[in-house]
Amino acid sequence: MEDSIVNILANDNYIIVNRSLIKELGLKETIILGELASEYNYYKKTNSLDADGYFYSTIDNIEENTSLSSYEQKKCLDNLSKRGIIDVILKGIPAKRHIKINMLQVINLITKDLETSFQKNKKLDCEKIDTNSNNINNNKNSNKEIYKERFKKPTLEEVKEYCEERNNGIDAEMFINFYESKGWMVGKNKMKDWKACVRTWEKSRNTKVVYQEKPLPDWFGKEMQTQGVTKLEEEEMESILESFGGQ
Secondary structure, eight states, X not given: OHHHHXXXXXXXXXXXXXXXXXXXXXXXXXXXXXXXXXXXXXXXXXXXXOTTSOEEOOHHHHHHHHOOOHHHHHHHXXXXXXXXXXXXXXXXXXXXXXXXXXXXXXXXXXXXXXXXXXXXXXXXXXXXXXXXXXXXXXXXXHHHHHHHHHOOOOOHHHHHHHHHHHTOOOOHHHHHHHHHHTTSEETTEEOSOHHHHHHHHHHHHHHOOSOOOOOOOXXXXXXXXXXXXXXXXXXXXXXXXXXTTXX
């Protein structure tokens, strides 16, 4: 894991900067850190790191590879040291500057930005899902509205006017009560055209030549949408309506 991080930061022949680290540390600090990672790679390959992971780094070498002056280097190294990204010590005789990169701190900075990016992407994905869900719901609602526009329950006056126009003798009030009790269903399907139902009643009524003469029960004129009619009574009413030609 540590080697992978170092390889990401290393800048052999090019100055490679990590965007996440620029946000956290600053541009020059990130350039210095990349150069230090290159030096770390070199010393590791030549087995020149000390037991604690420190390596020798000169001001001239960093200036040659980054064009940053000694003053800029010192300022950047101080900032990196304060953030716990590197440790700087003097070792040997004569004393020379040695630097150690604290890989765990670098990993924490990089993964912190990755987690933030992941959270942003996840939020965007959730927003897309919500948008799609809203579109689906809107489509469903639109379909319901279209259906409502297709069928509108007739008023008593509309049925009366239509029956009078056709001179079919159908009781408009009975027609309304009958289908109101069934939720305006025709069999198992929702009614689409109430005028077509009137014509069906009309046709059924006209094809009945012989009518059965039998007394109507007390409940025949009841409002069927009330709870006063039992299932048995409703079935009997339907049978009577059929025998009277749909009246």
